[in-house]
Amino acid sequence: MLAISNAKVCASRNSSKLSFFFILLLTLLSSTSDLWAQDYNTLHIPAALYGTNFNLTIIDTFKQILSGNQTITGGINDDFWGPTIFVNKGDTVHMNVLNKLNDSTTIHWHGMHLPAVMDGGPHQIIPPGTLWQPYWKITNNAATYWYHPHLHQMTQAQIIKGVGGFLIVRDTEEAALPLPRTYGIDDIPLVLTSRRYLSNNQFDLTNIYGDYMLTNGTPNAQVSLPAQVVRLRILNAEVERGYDLGFSDNRTFYVIANDGGLLDAPVAVTRLKLLVGERVEILVDLSKNSAGSSVNLQAFNGGQPFGFPGGEPATSGNLGSLLNNTTFTVLHVIVAAPTSGAITSIPKTLVKNTYWTDADVTNSRTITVTDQGPGTPFTFDHVGFVFNTINKTVPLGAIEKWTITNNNTFGHAFHIHDVEFKVVSRSSGSVANYEQGWKDVVYLPKSESVSFIAKFDDYSDAIHPYMYHCHFADHEDGGMMGQFVVEGSAGVKNAPLPEVSYTLFPNPALKKLFIQLEDPRVVVYYITITTINGRTVMMLPQPDLSNGIDISMLPSGSYIVKLMDKESKQITIRKFIKE
Ligand code: C2O
Ligand code: CU
Numbered sequence: 001m002l003a004i005s006n007a008k009v010c011a012s013r014n015s016s017k018l019s020f021f022f023i024l025l026l027t028l029l030s031s032t033s034d035l036w037a038q039d040y041n042t043l044h045i046p047a048a049l050y051g052t053n054f055n056l057t058i059i060d061t062f063k064q065i066l067s068g069n070q071t072i073t074g075g076i077n078d079d080f081w082g083p084t085i086f087v088n089k090g091d092t093v094h095m096n097v098l099n100k101l102n103d104s105t106t107i108h109w110h111g112m113h114l115p116a117v118m119d120g121g122p123h124q125i126i127p128p129g130t131l132w133q134p135y136w137k138i139t140n141n142a143a144t145y146w147y148h149p150h151l152h153q154m155t156q157a158q159i160i161k162g163v164g165g166f167l168i169v170r171d172t173e174e175a176a177l178p179l180p181r182t183y184g185i186d187d188i189p190l191v192l193t194s195r196r197y198l199s200n201n202q203f204d205l206t207n208i209y210g211d212y213m214l215t216n217g218t219p220n221a222q223v224s225l226p227a228q229v230v231r232l233r234i235l236n237a238e239v240e241r242g243y244d245l246g247f248s249d250n251r252t253f254y255v256i257a258n259d260g261g262l263l264d265a266p267v268a269v270t271r272l273k274l275l276v277g278e279r280v281e282i283l284v285d286l287s288k289n290s291a292g293s294s295v296n297l298q299a300f301n302g303g304q305p306f307g308f309p310g311g312e313p314a315t316s317g318n319l320g321s322l323l324n325n326t327t328f329t330v331l332h333v334i335v336a337a338p339t340s341g342a343i344t345s346i347p348k349t350l351v352k353n354t355y356w357t358d359a360d361v362t363n364s365r366t367i368t369v370t371d372q373g374p375g376t377p378f379t380f381d382h383v384g385f386v387f388n389t390i391n392k393t394v395p396l397g398a399i400e401k402w403t404i405t406n407n408n409t410f411g412h413a414f415h416i417h418d419v420e421f422k423v424v425s426r427s428s429g430s431v432a433n434y435e436q437g438w439k440d441v442v443y444l445p446k447s448e449s450v451s452f453i454a455k456f457d458d459y460s461d462a463i464h465p466y467m468y469h470c471h472f473a474d475h476e477d478g479g480m481m482g483q484f485v486v487e488g489s490a491g492v493k494n495a496p497l498p499e500v501s502y503t504l505f506p507n508p509a510l511k512k513l514f515i516q517l518e519d520p521r522v523v524v525y526y527i528t529i530t531t532i533n534g535r536t537v538m539m540l541p542q543p544d545l546s547n548g549i550d551i552s553m554l555p556s557g558s559y560i561v562k563l564m565d566k567e568s569k570q571i572t573i574r575k576f577i578k579e
Helices: 006-011 016-031 155-161 473-477
Strands: 048-050 053-063 071-076 084-088 092-100 108-110 135-137 143-148 165-170 187-195 212-215 221-226 229-236 243-247 253-258 261-269 272-274 279-285 294-300 327-336 363-371 378-380 392-395 398-406 412-416 421-426 441-444 448-456 466-470 481-487 502-505 512-517 524-531 536-541 557-565 571-578
Touching (some): 165 187, 512 557
Parallel strands (some): 053 092, 084 165
Antiparallel strands (some): 143 165, 253 261, 412 441, 502 512, 524 557
16 A cells, blocks of 8 residues: 555544544555555655756665655655756756765766766766766757666666656747746646565565556655646656556647657647657646546556557566556646636647758668567667677767667667657658657667667767667666767877876865866866775866866865876876865
């Protein structure tokens, strides 16, 4: 049984005999592990952070999700999931990611176009106790993105624990449109997941399909929304399950944005498939609903064919779940009075997108989903992920068409880092109207090929790769992932520099540590600061050294700076003392 406040029920009873009866009744009901469908909990709205400098502390923690034992969870500045980060297109944002987990992790900025060394993929490992400080200029369109762990073979467990968060980009085009955008009031983030619980209320970290829905970490979630047009930003952050979303009254709703931006115009639908990693922004018109009425956002997963993830018939076991092949509630909506300044109509048009077409393509590739027989992990082109193998090299500035072929009997969700793409064809027929916008994850149904076109511009890096993978965490952890580097145009290369020479000052230092490079041609690629016994405490990809390095949070002691030069990739070390 999920979070139902026994205390509240009992407190309303004065007679102790009656209380006893109630406790007995509750105990009997809990033992059947039935959900009380009418017993809803208020939807948690993640805290919002604004600005250009963000402190994100990843923690091992607990949350009271069920009655009884608390559940061990992971969160970012919170006890499950993390804050919603609002950023503006054109701003340079600085992230201070402090890993306070007992494990290493990474944080990937899903959907962001940024240098590979800032991307937070499997190579940017943040050891426990380490501060990682990536920064980049936001060039993505206004849309709903997210951040999550990406440590190879640990992604599933860390995502199940709850580590992740929304990253919402705003821009001037979006701001000019008559759209709901009051966070938590008429603009609601929804992260859809489900969990299976072990008998002591702990998450089953090996589970693929959860038995109980968690919406923003809230079991049996309900939200009160004003009787007007509201915007829902929905993310599927499951391990594998897809959602065929719709409303209990089968009402029409309007898709306004895909993963990477607004569409040209709202697309009216009554059902919408959302696979793992995908986001969609929808408008729902509640203006005809009387205050106090209710409607449910549901997953119409009943009757889905085998191959749609979560369509499997089994209700238990590894590929089974109580939510499989059934229609279930994702969010109970109670309609309240409209707000002042309410949006009351669906706009006719949104933004003007110019998508890549076949005529723009400079190179084409194909990738085939493979496995080595029943029960073996899925791979691409018969090779599983190998940490030090670069599978593809893309020239900087290329406009590429990738065709992903899935001859498998099961669906997948294909994701690529660095770019947003345009889905141009599906072998099954047509590309749905609701997926005509910029995307970074695409549903790859069984026995289907999907083609997309993307431009790989702005960032090249010979060492740090970007990933492409199935976004099902268990498939990705199992090796259904490859990596590509974007290679810069071969310009005039400087002769390799001799060993990079620099001094640290002041030394000892208290608050800031400055680096004086002897040769001004040296470009610093990476700085790592470790304790004298080798524990990494700070990771600074391509740091801007003009203002020094803020070391005020380090305990006093001796430290080692490891500086990697961009051209030669040589590492030179220096020692300093923190006062
Ligand atoms: Cu959302 Cu490679 O990940
Ligand atoms: Cu997959």
